[in-house]
Every structure is written in structure tokens, then in C-alpha cells.
Amino acid sequence: MYTPKAVRWYLKNMFPHPVTEILLGLLIMGTWYTLTDATRFGLYEFVVVVEIIFLPIYGVLIASHLFRSTRVTLFELSLFNGPENVFIGRLTASFLGLLIGVSLVSLVSYFHGYSELVIPILLKIPTYLSIMMTLMTWLDFLGGTLSFYILTSAVPMALLILLSKPYPSSLAVTLVAYVLAPIGATVKVAKLTLSAQAGYIIAFAISLFLLVFSYNVFRRKDFRP
Amino acid sequence: MIVRAENLGVKYGEIWGIRDLTFKADTERLALIGHNGSGKTTLLSVLSGIMHPTTGRAEINGWEPYRRKDKWIAIRYSFEKPDFRVPIRVKDLVETLRANPLCSNIDEMIEAFEIDRFMEERLNSLSSGQAQLCNLLVALSCESEVLILDEPTAHLDSYRAGIVDDIISQKNGVIIATHDIEEGESIADYFLVLKEGQKVWEGDRKKLFSEGIYEVMLTDVKVNPQVETIYRFGSTLIVKASREEVVRMFLGGKLLGVKKAGLRYVYSKSR
Numbered sequence: 001m002y003t004p005k006a007v008r009w010y011l012k013n014m015f016p017h018p019v020t021e022i023l024l025g026l027l028i029m030g031t032w033y034t035l036t037d038a039t040r041f042g043l044y045e046f047v048v049v050v051e052i053i054f055l056p057i058y059g060v061l062i063a064s065h066l067f068r069s070t071r072v073t074l075f076e077l078s079l080f081n082g083p084e085n086v087f088i089g090r091l092t093a094s095f096l097g098l099l100i101g102v103s104l105v106s107l108v109s110y111f112h113g114y115s116e117l118v119i120p121i122l123l124k125i126p127t128y129l130s131i132m133m134t135l136m137t138w139l140d141f142l143g144g145t146l147s148f149y150i151l152t153s154a155v156p157m158a159l160l161i162l163l164s165k166p167y168p169s170s171l172a173v174t175l176v177a178y179v180l181a182p183i184g185a186t187v188k189v190a191k192l193t194l195s196a197q198a199g200y201i202i203a204f205a206i207s208l209f210l211l212v213f214s215y216n217v218f219r220r221k222d223f224r225p
Numbered sequence: 226m227i228v229r230a231e232n233l234g235v236k237y238g239e240i241w242g243i244r245d246l247t248f249k250a251d252t253e254r255l256a257l258i259g260h261n262g263s264g265k266t267t268l269l270s271v272l273s274g275i276m277h278p279t280t281g282r283a284e285i286n287g288w289e290p291y292r293r294k295d296k297w298i299a300i301r302y303s304f305e306k307p308d309f310r311v312p313i314r315v316k317d318l319v320e321t322l323r324a325n326p327l328c329s330n331i332d333e334m335i336e337a338f339e340i341d342r343f344m345e346e347r348l349n350s351l352s353s354g355q356a357q358l359c360n361l362l363v364a365l366s367c368e369s370e371v372l373i374l375d376e377p378t379a380h381l382d383s384y385r386a387g388i389v390d391d392i393i394s395q396k397n398g399v400i401i402a403t404h405d406i407e408e409g410e411s412i413a414d415y416f417l418v419l420k421e422g423q424k425v426w427e428g429d430r431k432k433l434f435s436e437g438i439y440e441v442m443l444t445d446v447k448v449n450p451q452v453e454t455i456y457r458f459g460s461t462l463i464v465k466a467s468r469e470e471v472v473r474m475f476l477g478g479k480l481l482g483v484k485k486a487g488l489r490y491v492y493s494k495s496r
Contacts, residue, residue, distance in 0.1 A: 078367075224237075
């Protein structure tokens, strides 16, 4: 009953926010132009611009509202009668925030004729959410946003380089690629040891597991004011 | 309310925040007194259920707060004011509290704290005193079995500090940590003095004021009180004297005021 109040509380913090809106515009423009050029130059630019540059920054802007200091978290725990409402409030607000950007990118991709990219783009929502909520359980603003950016931008960049090599990748690299860089993994699927469908299912399952895990950790966590 | 600790210890890495702490307080308002780093906030964290002890156990009315499933409702707390970096308006905080059926005292607190004056401000733009009032608003507006307050009047001016202390002193089931001797004496009826994570004194008001020790304020810092001085804080002295000697000094014009030493004396002993 009290959860919608928590969702509203976190959404108020998130939208409308001028920086998020500007970035949303850049994200759509980047998607549009790289997909327009993709018929001639391939999807590499699209992967770099969307998966490695704009989506991680958009994700950081959404995630930055979750990474609170311990004292503010303690305040919110008391305000919302416990960690369940705080976790669900943060999760729902982040989901709605991500949904706007990610669904617009997937729509632009679909209308450009790249329907095979829709699922990996939408997969960004559960994978980003699982990373956010897991990091939020332990880290504050600086540590959380930095770690999120590294995991969603620097690691996918490294994976893209790994997947550019002529030989097939190991199972570990394949799994990490599907979780952290599903768009790049789809484009480079020939180098992976798992099919795209299997990769998406595993990435979704890992994200779900991380969400349940972080929820349980957050509920039982000790706080030091 | 019965608050009890048995061999309670909390360790941060290699350092003990509190160690081998044992006490039993049968009281409605317990004050934890101690200097910085004495373990007050650590003990409050355990009693508010947000932290498990490393050793031993703590109980409030027979239950261990950190094991209680409904602790977030049964125990309300206010730790030192949060560094609010959230651009949410105070009115949104008030609206959120109003939607909570457990927070029925919200309007009374808004009026007492004069929160109407900054209702349109955002939390991240409040002064430290206003932020502290918003912090206290959550703890004091909502019903609870136990109310835990860490330095509740820090950052507040003396006028508002007085209002807050008056509200707290009328509540039951209060555990407060404070540096402020006057605040502790005016609110609590049982006292626990801590030093470096261990107990140095505990007792009720009767025990606190039973010794023949007085706190006197000299008319001038140069006045010689001609009685045994235990501690000196400028023109305020803790002295050991008979009642007659103190009255004679007062009538002789050497003193501006006198009271039984109480908390200032036991606190001084913990220094």
C-alpha cells in the first residue's frame, strides 16, 4: 500500500531532469544516424555509439538516483517502513527510467529494419537493473556510479575488442558478453560459443538471479550510520 | 521499557566500537552520555536494529531489536542529520508521511517545528537546522514502541532545541545519545555513561543526584570558593561540600547559582 509513495519519491528525483532529457535526445539521434549508415558500414558504429557510449551514460543518470549515502538510506528506510518498500521503490523508478530510453532505441532499430536488435536492446533493461540494484546494496554515489559505468561501458568495450579476433571465444567470454554487451554479442554472434537465443535466456536468468540476490541482501543488510 | 545488554561488543575491522558492555536499565527515557568515539552511536545502531553485534546480545523489553522482523515500524530512529542530496521538496516529504497511517502526529510536529516556513524548499537546499528538523519529523511523527535519537538537537538553535527536548521528555520508550549535559538531565530518568566503548557509570536520577557534590557558578571567575574543587569549567565548578557550605557561599554573594552536580560530575569522571 505504501510502495507507490516510494516509487513516486524516487521518480520525483529522476524526471523531469534536463540532463536526462538532453541525453535521451542524443541517444535517439545516435541510434538513428548509425543505423542509417549501417547498410554501408555495418553495425560496428551502432554498437559503439549506443551500447558503449550513450546507453551507459543514460544508465548512469538513472542509477545515480539510487546510490545514496548510508544516512539518506537510513532516513528512507524509516520513512518507508523498511527495506522492502525502499528496494521496490528504487527498482520500479529505475525500470521506468530505463524503459523510456531503451524502448525508444529498440523502436528506432525496429523501424530501420533491424528487428534482430530489438531483443538484445530490451535485454539492457534487466541487465542494467540487476547491476544497479546489486551495486546499490553496497556502494554509495561515487563508488556506485563509477562501478556501473565500468561494467556497462569499459567492459563491453573490452569485449568488443576480444570479439574482433578471428577465433571463437570461450564460454566465459560468451556469457559475460551476453550479460554486459548483448548488442555487441548479437552483432558478433558468429564468434560466440552459444546461440543468441540461449545467450539471451541465460543473460535474463542471471539478471533475475542478481535482482533476487540483491533484494535479499538489502533486506538483511547492517547499516553503520 | 527494560533495556539490557550482556557482554555486548561491536567490532569494526580491528577496532571495537563497544566492548563487553553489560547494563540493565528499567526506565522510560534512557540517555547515553559520552565523548566523541565513546560508542554511543554504535550502541544506538544495535538498539535500533540496523546493526548486529559481534559478541553478546542486546534486548529491549525482552526482544533483540536486530532480530525483530517488524523493527522498522516498532523502532523509529533519527541519527545525526543526513546530508540530503535529494532535490525533493519538503512538502513531498510531508505528503509521504501523511499517507502513512502510522504517522498520525505529522500536523502537530509541523506546527511545533514551524516547518510550514520552508515547505516549498528542496531537501538539498535546507540549512543544517532545517534538515535536522526534517530528520526528526519522520521519527517523531510516527508511532513506535521505541524511539531512538542520536544528538537530536545538534544543529538546532536553543529555541527549537528547547521545543524538541520538551516533546521528547513527554514520550515513553526513548533512548537518546547526547553530549549535552543539560539535555540529558532534562529528558532522561536513567543514564549510561560510556568511555571508549565501555561503561563507566550507570544509574537513575536518584543515584545521580545522591552524592554530596555540587555544581556551582561563581559570580566571578576569580572568586575563591574555599571548598574542595573537583573539576573546573571556567566560572562553573564541580565542588565537594556540605549543603550548609554551599548555601553560605550563595548567601555570601560568591555564587550566581547552585545545583546538585549530577551528570556533569559523572561525565567529567569519564574524561
